[in-house]
Amino acid sequence: MLKGGAISQMLLRLNSDGFDPRELGAERARRFPVGATVRLQDLDKDPYPILRRLQHQEPISWIPEVDMWFVTRRADINTILKDAETFTTHSPASPILDTFGPQMLSTDGALRQKYKSQCVPPFTATAVRGKPAGWIEQHANELVDRFEAKGAVDLRPSFAMLLSVQTITRILGLPEESASQIRLWYDDFAAALANFDRDPHIRYRGHAAAEEFRMHVRQLFPRFKRKLDESLLSELLGEGGSRLSEQEILSNALIILFGGIETTESLILNAVWALLSHQEQLQEVLANPALIPAVIEESLRWEPAVQSCTRFVTRSVTFCGVELHGGDAVQCMLGAANRDPAWISQPDSFDIHRPRAAEHLSFGAGPHFCLGAPLARLEGEICLRILLQRLPGLTLDPVHPSAPCGYEFRKPPELYLRWGARKK
Numbered sequence: 001m002l003k004g005g006a007i008s009q010m011l012l013r014l015n016s017d018g019f020d021p022r023e024l025g026a027e028r029a030r031r032f033p034v035g036a037t038v039r040l041q042d043l044d045k046d047p048y049p050i051l052r053r054l055q056h057q058e059p060i061s062w063i064p065e066v067d068m069w070f071v072t073r074r075a076d077i078n079t080i081l082k083d084a085e086t087f088t089t090h091s092p093a094s095p096i097l098d099t100f101g102p103q104m105l106s107t108d109g110a111l112r113q114k115y116k117s118q119c120v121p122p123f124t125a126t127a128v129r130g131k132p133a134g135w136i137e138q139h140a141n142e143l144v145d146r147f148e149a150k151g152a153v154d155l156r157p158s159f160a161m162l163l164s165v166q167t168i169t170r171i172l173g174l175p176e177e178s179a180s181q182i183r184l185w186y187d188d189f190a191a192a193l194a195n196f197d198r199d200p201h202i203r204y205r206g207h208a209a210a211e212e213f214r215m216h217v218r219q220l221f222p223r224f225k226r227k228l229d230e231s232l233l234s235e236l237l238g239e240g241g242s243r244l245s246e247q248e249i250l251s252n253a254l255i256i257l258f259g260g261i262e263t264t265e266s267l268i269l270n271a272v273w274a275l276l277s278h279q280e281q282l283q284e285v286l287a288n289p290a291l292i293p294a295v296i297e298e299s300l301r302w303e304p305a306v307q308s309c310t311r312f313v314t315r316s317v318t319f320c321g322v323e324l325h326g327g328d329a330v331q332c333m334l335g336a337a338n339r340d341p342a343w344i345s346q347p348d349s350f351d352i353h354r355p356r357a358a359e360h361l362s363f364g365a366g367p368h369f370c371l372g373a374p375l376a377r378l379e380g381e382i383c384l385r386i387l388l389q390r391l392p393g394l395t396l397d398p399v400h401p402s403a404p405c406g407y408e409f410r411k412p413p414e415l416y417l418r419w420g421a422r423k424k
Contacts, residue, residue, distance in 0.1 A: 024325075025062075025064060025067065028062035028064075029062060029064045031062070032058050032061045032062040034053060034054055034057050034058045034061060035054065035058055035061030035062050035063045035064070035070060036062075036063075036064055038050060038054070038061075038063050038065065038070070039065060040065060040066070040407045043307075043407035044405055044406060044407045045405060047307065047333075047335055047336075047407060047410075048335065048336075048339060048348065051070075051072050051333055051335060051336035051339070052336070052339070054070060054072045054333075054336070055072040055073060055336055055340065059071070059072050059073045059076065059320070060072075060076065060319065060320055060321075060322045063331075066331070067329070068310075068328070068329035068330065068331050069322075069324065069328060069329065069330045069331060070331050070333055071330060071331065071332050071333060072333050072336035072337070072340075073336075073337070073340060073342070074336075074337040074338075074340040074342065074343045074361065075340075075342070076319075076320055077309075077332040077333070077334070077336075077337045077361060077365075078337075078361070078365055080311055080319075080330060080332055081309060081311070081332060081361075081364055081365040081366040081368070082365060082366035082367075083366075084108045084109070084112075084366065084367050084368075085314065086313065086314055086315065086317055087311035087312070087313060087314070087330060088108045088311060088312050088314050089105060089106055089107065089108060089112075089310070089311060089312070089368060090106055090107050090108050090312070091312035091327075091329075093312065093327075093329065094106050094310070094312070095192060095193050095195065096193060096255065098192075098203070098206075098207075099189065099192045099193060099203075099206045099207065099210055099254075100210055100251050100254040100255050100258075101210075101247070101250075101251035101254070102248070102251055103115060103248070103251040103252040103254065103255045104116045104119065104252055104255065104368075104371070105255050105259075105368060106255075108367065112367060112368075113367075114244070115244065115248065115252050116371065118236060118243075118244055118252075119232060119236075119252055119256060119371065120371060121232075121235070122171055122230075122231075122232050122235075123171075123371050123372050123374060123375055124374060125374040127374075128374050128375045128378050129374075129378060131230075132167070132170075132171065132375070132378070133378060133382070135170065136163070136167055136378065136379055136382050137382050137386070139162075139163055139166050139167065140159075140163055140382055140383050140386045141386060141390075143158065143159050143162055143163060144159070144386060144387070144390050144391070146158070147159075148390060148391065151418060151419060151420070151421070152397060152416065152417065152418045152419075153416070153417055154400075154414050154415060154416050154417075155268075155269060155272060155415040155416075155417055156265070156269055156411075156412065156413070156414055156415050159268070159383070159387075160264075160265045160268040160269050160383075160415075161183065161261075161265050162179075163264070163265075163268070163379065163383060164260065164261045164264035164265040164268070164379070165179045165182055165183055165186075165261055166179060167260065167264065167375070167379060168256065168257055168260030168261055168264075169182060170231070171231065171232055171260070171375070172231060172232050172233050172253060172256065172257065173224060173229055173231020173232060173233040173234050174217070174220070174233075175220075178216065181212075181216070182213075182257065182261075184209075185209040185210075185212065185213055186257075186258065186261050186262075188205045188206050188208070188209035189206055189209060189210070189254075189258045190258075190262065190409060191205065191206065192205065192206020192207075192209075193206070193258075193408070194407075194408045194409065210254055213250075213253075213254060213257070214250045214254075217233070217250060217253060218246070218250070220233075221237060221246065224236075224237040224238070225237045225238065232253075232256070233249070233253065236249050237249065256371065256372070259370065259371070259372055260372050260375070260376075262305065262306070262409055263305050263306065263363075263370065263372060263376045264372075264375070264376045264379045264380070265305075265411065266305030266306075266409065266410065266411035267296070267299065267300065267305055267376050267379070267380045268379065268380055268383050268384070269404075269411045269412050269415050270299050270303045270305060270404055270410070270411055270412070271295055271296055271299035271380055271384055272384065272387065272415065272417070273303075273396070273402065273403065273404065273412050273415055274295075274298075274299045274302060274303060274350055275295055275299070275352075275384070276394065276395060276396045276417070277350075277396065278350055281295075281350070281351075281352050284352070285352070285388065286388060289385060289388070289389075291352055292381050292384050292385050292388075293377075293381055294352045294353070294354075294357065295352050295384060296377055296380040296381055296384065297357040297358040297360065297377075298350060298351060298352050298354055298357045299350075299380075300338075300357075300360050300362040300363075301338045301339075301354070301357045301360035301362065302338070302339075302350050303335075303404050303410065304334050304335050304338060304360070304361075304362035304410065305362065305409065305410060305411060306334065306362070306408070306409060306410075307333065307334055307335045307406070307407060307408055307409075307410055308331045308332060308333050308334055308335075308408060309331075309332045309334060309364050309368070310329055310330070310331050310332070311329075311330045311332065312327065312328070312329055312330070313325065313326055313327065313328040313329075313330060314326060334361050334362055334364070335410075337360075337361045338360045338361060338362060343356075344356060363376075391417070391419035392419055392420050392421070393418075393419045393420035394417060394418075394419045395417065395418055395419065396415075396416070396417060396418075397416035397417055397418045399416070400414065400416035402414055402415050402416060
């Protein structure tokens, strides 16, 4: 769901109208002056005022810095995400395709359905609230055991990252000892997918990490084929049923691995930061833990972990009065959609009693709705409940202030917390 690094080249290949992409870009910049002022470094700090300005003045706007369109109205984003014929994820300019190969997020139509249908069973709401719920709770408690007595922690490396890696590793069926290496691969994946400067070294590292993952998993294929457990890889490689090729399994495992870590880690960190930043609502939740699911939904709406979904225009089309050409990259800004005042009132306020919070677009919409949404929600609920139960007086550490940042993947880079001793 990231920016196309070769949009200009692709336009040259795909265009049949004879226009020069460079002249077209300059003309678009003149027509969309607000978009011409948008900079990634500003979106990294606080995207919402910038997105609101686009929403009001240029709801579909050309952003020269990234050579793509930003779409900021919720209704328009919904339309795009549900129209895979006009707005596809499949493009040679897709960094997800470039890094991971063909998989459910970089394909559409029958091929997407083939991939997703094979991988969805362990991620349904019913499935994740079975056995996974028990061992997610166990993992979370074991992690808290390590730092509970210290009275302070940076929650990201000590809890959120570890829990998200352990969970997706176990669902895939990878051995526990793979976790430390997976964390290193993950960093290279994230850098490659956010490589808007098109740095060839970052791209190479992403490719190298993906190939190392494939080699690692291939060595485990004999074990999976014996179907020793109920993991996804054992199910995909076991005998019987409709199966994917080994290369297709590896590519889809890569996107599941990355999405399972990124979405969940960020959700946990953003939800904890949001709730602890609103003390009155924190006290309500402490008095009534049944509000925790509402905290998770409002956190997802208010501060989505993934800020956008990218689609590529398949043919020349006029959309909401704006002429789009085949090959154009369209960035659906989920953070803007979730705060669209045409959808909800007081959208910039964090409110755990918001009645329509769960209708957010943080997991996307349409055929590419996030496979792991039920799992991410469950992990967020379990983790928040355990942290509040076991760490009395939990608060943000004023010595180490933190806040979410990131223009594509958004979370606190560190989240220092403090708490008091548990009453005996």
